[in-house]
Amino acid sequence: MEIEDLASSSDGMSDLEVTSKELNDEELQYTSGSIPKLQFKKDTSKAHWNAEMGMAGVIEKKGKMWITTGIVRRGKLYYTIEETLFLAEILAVHMLDVDDTTLFLKDLYEKVAEGKSGCCWETFEVYRHLKSLGYIVGRFSFINQLKTLQISDLRPDFEVYLPNNKFRKSSPSDPSFMLYVTRAHPPSRNEIEELERKCNGIPLKFSHVDPGRVSFFSINRVELPILP
């Protein structure tokens, strides 16, 4: 008797994959020479950090990363802090301060630590994880939320699109899902309900961050069928 496609249950196999991957990670990082090397970009854009906006204004576009990253305001392309940091880590952008001096990674990490640009470290790690896999990730925007103008701070962090080389910022379709980066505890039922209300029918996923590791979960309301 064969059990076919047990692996098509994504939870089953992904856990088995993670087991061996995690073991290997522990072994690999025993020597500094075995830290994985990231693929660096050869085409580097240039951008100025705008402290007032908390964003980077792009002055020179190179390569292709900018097509699926950033927002356009009054004809100019801007990156959020998480987009800026992600692109800087892979050399897809060369960051400059107001006075044209170079901003290094250290300066950008410090900007995240300052917490004035709308993104904390854990949220950045989630952003980086998905972006590295080719997903298109934008900050949750209230533009679509005309129906639910609520004062509560609780809202999804990101709108995520599946990897798609035909994506255009000017005319995006609905996101594939919304993403909430959980804080200390798993979300309560009330928090889940409030977040789902703000998603306007788009599926919601949750992520949790341990230092350096990001995991994702779906919490779905179901109704088991009545059996014969």
Add this chain to the structure above:
Amino acid sequence: MGPRWKGKDSEARALAEPMSEIVQQLQSCLIHSKTRGLLLGCSVLLGAGADCMDLLIRACFGQPIITAEKDKQWFELSLEESFYLFHSLRCLEIAGEDKRLKNEDEIWQYIISKKPAFPYFYKAYSHLRDKNWVVRSGFQYGVDFVAYHYHPALVHSEYAILVLSEGSDDVNGRLNVWSDLKCMVRLCGSVVKTLLVLRINRSDGYLAVSPLCLEKCNVEEYTITRWNPEQCREEKTINKRTGVCRMVSRACNNNAKMRVGDVKYQEEIAQDNGQRHNADPEEEKEKLEKLKF
């Protein structure tokens, strides 16, 4: 994830003899034979004649106790199982240590004194049993219940169930911290089950007062699953006939076929049947054949 049947004929056998019919036959049999259970600690013991014994096994209520007695088969039922037969199906009478039959309030008070959170567990148990799912203890997996599409001899369980109550004073204390949630999801993944949370919502006050309170609360069902972004495309399709939601992975990397000889599968059979590890697949097949339906 849909039902994973054991063997080629199992699904057909399940369709030919629906669980609802077996439970109905059990109900008639127990009423007719005036079977009574005995409250002992957190269990109820009952001695069944040949007819009822067969139906108890097929409907999956209780565990047989191996004794030398020939004309009666003793079964040990959980509090949920016995209360379901007593309260929902009204086919079992229950006596206490004084050999006197207890009424509903007496049984309820006795059970609550042993297991204060019983109303929530019972609501969850009866909610699924009423829908003809087979519900068994989940203690082997560190969960409250496991749910099967049909008898465990013919199908693997699909859902590992945790019972939560509404509000901050959750009676079960589960899934309050990330380590517990992740542990549960990971465990469920490795035994190929989906984590199902049954949230019991009470409309007024604590449920323990009387069995009537059970009518005033409702059950919400949630699945909690891990999503792996590396697997890129995931689509959910709902089987219109069974209503079962199946995750279909388009770009799935290690789509290995698992065979009967695979250690993981053997462990799972052993876990499902509560048997010792390293079950022999040929032995399993023989046991399936011997189980008379």
